[in-house]
Amino acid sequence: MQQPGVIVVGSGQGGFQLATSLRDEGYQGPVTLVGEEPGLPYQRPPLSKSFLAGKTDAGQIELRPAAFYAERNIALIAPDRVTNIDRGARRVTLASGASLAYEHLVLATGARARMPAVAGVNLQGVLALRTRADAQALLGRLREARRLVVVGAGFIGLEVAVMARQLGLEVRVIEFADRALLRAVSATTADYLAQAQLARGVEFSMGTGVTAFTGGGGRVEAVLTTGGESVAADLVVVGIGVEPNVELATSAGLQVQAGIVVDRHLATSDPFISAIGDCARYPAGYCDAPVRIESVQNAVDQARCVAARIVGKAEPYAKVPWFWSDQGDNRLQIAGLAEAGDSAVLRGDPAAGKFSVLRFRDGRLSAVESINSAADHMAARKLLAAGTPISSTQAADPSVKLAALVAP
Numbered sequence: 001m002q003q004p005g006v007i008v009v010g011s012g013q014g015g016f017q018l019a020t021s022l023r024d025e026g027y028q029g030p031v032t033l034v035g036e037e038p039g040l041p042y043q044r045p046p047l048s049k050s051f052l053a054g055k056t057d058a059g060q061i062e063l064r065p066a067a068f069y070a071e072r073n074i075a076l077i078a079p080d081r082v083t084n085i086d087r088g089a090r091r092v093t094l095a096s097g098a099s100l101a102y103e104h105l106v107l108a109t110g111a112r113a114r115m116p117a118v119a120g121v122n123l124q125g126v127l128a129l130r131t132r133a134d135a136q137a138l139l140g141r142l143r144e145a146r147r148l149v150v151v152g153a154g155f156i157g158l159e160v161a162v163m164a165r166q167l168g169l170e171v172r173v174i175e176f177a178d179r180a181l182l183r184a185v186s187a188t189t190a191d192y193l194a195q196a197q198l199a200r201g202v203e204f205s206m207g208t209g210v211t212a213f214t215g216g217g218g219r220v221e222a223v224l225t226t227g228g229e230s231v232a233a234d235l236v237v238v239g240i241g242v243e244p245n246v247e248l249a250t251s252a253g254l255q256v257q258a259g260i261v262v263d264r265h266l267a268t269s270d271p272f273i274s275a276i277g278d279c280a281r282y283p284a285g286y287c288d289a290p291v292r293i294e295s296v297q298n299a300v301d302q303a304r305c306v307a308a309r310i311v312g313k314a315e316p317y318a319k320v321p322w323f324w325s326d327q328g329d330n331r332l333q334i335a336g337l338a339e340a341g342d343s344a345v346l347r348g349d350p351a352a353g354k355f356s357v358l359r360f361r362d363g364r365l366s367a368v369e370s371i372n373s374a375a376d377h378m379a380a381r382k383l384l385a386a387g388t389p390i391s392s393t394q395a396a397d398p399s400v401k402l403a404a405l406v407a408p
């Protein structure tokens with residue numbers, strides 16, 4: 001019988017990195033990556049960016065070629081799904097019927113797109129964007145569509161809106177909140193990005209919900225709104241957030257609370273099971289409540305942290321979160337994590353298309369949002385990691401280089 005090794009559930013960004021980092025750390029036992037999506041592990045960010053623009057194809061977004069897994073002795077089982085965890089026996093069961101033993105199990109199950117519970121959501125042409133298959137379906141329809149409605153002015157919605165305008169579609173974004181990116185960035189940054197979209201011809205209906213999708217012959221033809229409007233659409237992309245994939249953890253009796261609950265070391269309530277990435281809720285030092293973060297950085301750094309612990313180099317997870325979003329000519333980069341009540345200090349001039357917004361909580365820097373200002377972003381990551389004090393006067397003065405404030 002094969003010696004039990006590490007089994008990773010989910011072959012997305014976090015799962016891939018976990019398996020890779022285990023080998024980088026010199027782990028000698030079996031490493032098995034089980035993924036329910038077909039094909040090789042791939043990156044999701046291009047799905048709403050270069051892939052939709054037709055600038056990269058399915059092969060170019062793969063994280064590594066097939067040979068990489070063989071060279072590293074990583075067993076990739078895909079497509080297959082882990083359907084059950086027997087914690088007592090330390091075994092998992094796969095949909096294919098296989099049963100595998102583990103010495104450590106890592107849940108990297110990610111999240112799935114949330115869909116509104118309204119009539120017509122299953123009509124053809126109403127799509128979400130989470131997987132490579134979703135992006136391929138969307139790409140095909142974008143070529144034929146003329147009128148796109150994007151539901152939700154979050155990162156994915158805004159990125160898709162820009163792309164669709166570039167392809168010449170009429171685009172309307174419908175957002176329930178009264179501004180874009182409500183939970184993610186300050187009003188200054190959100191307004192700048194929304195204005196850039198307006199200038200490109202994207203229309204917005206803010207403070208507006210969707211009550212139904214209507215259609216004919218099984219295909220979407222319009223979106224009905226809480227404002228009583230019927231917005232014509234031959235394509236709808238829903239970008240209203242995600243639901244973490246926690247069902248496997250729940251049925252295994254692990255602690256779950258809007259995400260798989262993990263400790264500072266990213267261990268679940270079972271010490272032989274860890275959880276990382278979009279599915280995991282962890283106690284971040286700089287926030288009052290535990291957080292679940294959806295970003296490549298978070299999935300990658302958490303994977304590295306757990307891989308190191310498995311080989312005996314346990315350290316609490318304490319990386320500064322960072323994120324990016326590309327919207328046409330604008331690159332937004334965020335370092336840190338802001339909360340709704342954090343104050344905002346503007347640095348630079350939005351009219352110049354280049355600025356940062358520094359967020360403060362209780363007088364301490366909590367996050368920095370940078371538009372086309374990579375130097376500010378890189379410095380911000382270092383300032384946040386070091387906990388370097390910075391005043392709002394320094395923050396607002398572009399002649400004070402943030403990098404110069406970083407302790408040597």
Ligand SMILES: Cc1cc2nc3c(=O)[nH]c(=O)nc-3n(C[C@H](O)[C@H](O)[C@H](O)COP(=O)(O)OP(=O)(O)OC[C@H]3O[C@@H](n4cnc5c(N)ncnc54)[C@H](O)[C@@H]3O)c2cc1C
Nearest residue numbers: 010012013014036044045081082109110277278294295296
């Ligand atoms: C369109 C799009 C654009 C994005 N853009 C950015 C960006 O610009 N910057 C950024 O930082 N982040 C971006 N993100 C977010 C980023 O891609 C995610 O945060 C990251 O992929 C999370 O990695 P993960 O491994 O936790 O989850 P995922 O990458 O979602 O992988 C989880 C995998 O587990 C599989 N799975 C679930 N349950 C099981 C099971 N029981 N058995 C087997 N397999 C299972 C899922 O099918 C999935 O393949 C974007 C996401 C999307 C969808």
